[in-house]
Amino acid sequence: MTAMPYVLMYHSVEKCDSDPHNITVSPGRFARQLRWLADQGLVGVSMRELLRAQAAGASRGLVGLTFDDGYEDFLGEVVPALLRHRFTATVFVVSGLLGEHNVWDADAPRKPLMDADGVRWAAMQGMEIGSHSVRHRSLTGLSDSDLWHEVAAGKADLEDVLGHEVSGFCYPYGHVTQREADAVRRAGYSYACAIRTSPVGGRHALPRTYIGEKDGALRLRVKRVRHRTQTRRWGRWGR
Template identity: 35%
Template sequence: MNDATRAGAVPVLMYHSIGGSDRLAVRPEAFAEQMACLKERGYTPLPFGERTRPAVRPVVITFDDGYADFHEHALPVLERYGFAATLFVTTGWLHDAGPRAAGAPPGRMLTWRQTAEVAAAGVEIGAHGHSHAQLDQLGEEALREELRRSRGLLEERLGRPVRTMAYPYGYSSARVRREVHACGYTAACAVANAVMTGRHDRFAVPRLTVRAATSLDGFERALEGRGFRTDHALTKGYAVVRRSRYAARRLRGVA
């Protein structure tokens, strides 16, 4: 029995750019085909914050970072099918972040106005950190600031509560997850490349990475919980390495 056939199993898809040029960017045509596939197969897309709501063949569609091409290419397709989705925004990367800008964004990003339009269209907005920092490598004060600043800015500018988040790079730890909970979030996304089931921690919900190289057949297999075993093992192994790095940084007084 694969993960997708278990009771309460929900595939949570992770996208980044729709139309960019890196390995995680999905072509607009491929994205449209994938959404058509969901429609044809009778899936019911839910916002991440409602991922456990009873539905016929539930699926969650998420997007990280806040690329401008979400507004241009993804949103029209989602609206065409009436699909719910969740966009996790890195607030310091927004095009008009101004004096609150943080770090170098990976591409052309949304403006605050576009982010508000996305929210008004019914897309759930979640946080993705302020500077896209590796949260599991931050000290306590910096971690708390990263989590609270992103959520605070989104709530202030959009005028609506923000209760969910996704870890930048998918990196977290038990310490990070405790702080996420303490900061008032109700759930958070990791990566892990597995289908979500009832056994998963709500602060480490696994997602399935959709890449530039993901074929339509590969997309269909991912929905069924197949084809990601190697990635999952590598992700778990790397978590051990990152915990060791953070411990070493603390000993040196860096974190």
């Protein structure tokens, strides 16, 4: 049993005129957010690094950086900005839509997704690749067999692309109950990320703090304090 890790949740980083779902952060704002983290003495790391450090009792000053969906702008905007600070991150990829676009957001601007070469390149830069399912479907509405496919095939597909183990999962839309968390555990993932308001806890439903375009220094500070408060209130998390 250890203290709840501090994890930030991003999606896309690019210049954008229309963002109905508030998933896009402009490159300038993102650069300032990373600079704020560095100024606070925090180091952004992947979930793989964060959890390993936490297990060794060495996670002080670390913050997990996660990016959902695997947008192509992760390659051109996110990775270079992270490397300038010597940060890393985890990007959760939709394995069945590599090289396509965000088909699940029918009412939002079309955003291209990384292809297999992009996923491999990101991994070569030190970024962790995690699974965000096969088709970005809400898992809680699926049959047991379809749930297993989204979870297990997503892992296998990405392992084929990368040639190494994929240990992290992220629930599409943050939708998770104990059934989905149990399926993710059985599929062999060592951890999974949910959202802050998830009804399920533990290593396979880790809460995260949403970060968006409106988050300047003051809001970032408030969110960090809120995390500390929740950690004291909720105490410890375990399996």
